[in-house]
Amino acid sequence: MVQQLLDLNLQVFVSREGSPDALLYFGRKTTEQLEFQLYFGHNGYFATLEPTQDNRLMFARESFWWNMNGEREIGKGHLETLALSGTGTKIDSYVVPVMKQWRVYHFHDTSDSAYVKQPHGINDNAYLRPDARNLAAFLYLLRDSYPTSYQKIVKTIRLVAPFFGDFYLRPSPQNKEVIELEWFERGQDIPFKAHVLSDGTLRFMCLATVFLQPEELQPETILVDEPELGLHPYAITVLASLIRTASKQVIVSTQSVELLNEFDAADIIVVDRLEGRSSLRRLNEQELEGWLEDYSLGELWKKNVLGGRPSR
Numbered sequence: 001m002v003q004q005l006l007d008l009n010l011q012v013f014v015s016r017e018g019s020p021d022a023l024l025y026f027g028r029k030t031t032e033q034l035e036f037q038l039y040f041g042h043n044g045y046f047a048t049l050e051p052t053q054d055n056r057l058m059f060a061r062e063s064f065w066w067n068m069n070g071e072r073e074i075g076k077g078h079l080e081t082l083a084l085s086g087t088g089t090k091i092d093s094y095v096v097p098v099m100k101q102w103r104v105y106h107f108h109d110t111s112d113s114a115y116v117k118q119p120h121g122i123n124d125n126a127y128l129r130p131d132a133r134n135l136a137a138f139l140y141l142l143r144d145s146y147p148t149s150y151q152k153i154v155k156t157i158r159l160v161a162p163f164f165g166d167f168y169l170r171p172s173p174q175n176k177e178v179i180e181l182e183w184f185e186r187g188q189d190i191p192f193k194a195h196v197l198s199d200g201t202l203r204f205m206c207l208a209t210v211f212l213q214p215e216e217l218q219p220e221t222i223l224v225d226e227p228e229l230g231l232h233p234y235a236i237t238v239l240a241s242l243i244r245t246a247s248k249q250v251i252v253s254t255q256s257v258e259l260l261n262e263f264d265a266a267d268i269i270v271v272d273r274l275e276g277r278s279s280l281r282r283l284n285e286q287e288l289e290g291w292l293e294d295y296s297l298g299e300l301w302k303k304n305v306l307g308g309r310p311s312r
Contacts, residue, residue, distance in 0.1 A: 257298035
């Protein structure tokens with residue numbers, strides 16, 4: 001939502017989600033406002049959104065904050081953010097660029113109609129899009145301009161898919177402005193298209209590209225939703241290694257015992273549903289010290305020692 005807000009697409013986002021009532025907790029009769037506060041050290045961004053009669057979200061308040069001089073309101077009653085218009089202070093120059101560098105990746109759709117399997121504009125390569133629809137165009141850029149990163153991606157994919165030879169990246173013979181994801185099997189020279197790949201292999205290609213892209217192209221914060229979907233257990237181990245060695249902040253939501261086992265208690269935030277609300281808490285390493293002598297984190301999760309289990 002923050003990404004769409006900063007792209008001046010808030011109302012489009014609200015419409016696609018199904019109106020303000022789909023975003024407000026049990027609709028506007030139960031929740032009159034949506035408020036969020038984002039903190040970056042001594043700086044922050046605040047916004048309060050209210051539903052309108054014509055099913056849009058309106059800014060009831062939008063402001064920047066810093067602890068030296070307090071809050072500076074930048075407007076109210078508008079439908080798209082004013083955060084990009086400048087405040088005459090330095091606060092927005094600290095906060096907005098960081099917010100714009102968050103990127104949430106979802107690689108759930110690997111159906112025949114998935115965008116990543118379709119032809120795409122060859123020049124759409126400024127960054128890897130959240131659903132990897134421009135994966136071929138992005139890899140085409142990396143191969144030509146960042147060969148070291150490209151080779152790391154190829155070699156890492158081979159770890160979990162030994163049959164994989166390389167990508168076959170070329171403009172479409174019918175239209176030089178378009179490119180489609182193609183690849184070779186090792187030792188063969190006949191290119192295959194993306195629909196021949198298994199769902200797990202295609203998802204891992206997307207994940208390897210996210211974490212092994214050049215550092216200057218990586219977003220400041222990488223957020224990935226359930227990256228373990230469709231992956232072989234060994235691929236999950238390799239994925240965990242990519243996450244641990246990432247140079248930027250990484251936030252991953254997972255329901256995978258195998259992925260949890262690859263991390264330490266200090267890395268984990270548990271989400272529980274308490275009284276109808278999502279409650280987030282870090283694990284207490286001292287309390288778990290005795291348990292971890294005999295059990296892994298995944299085993300403790302299954303034993304309901306950690307929480308994070310289904311609840312009413």
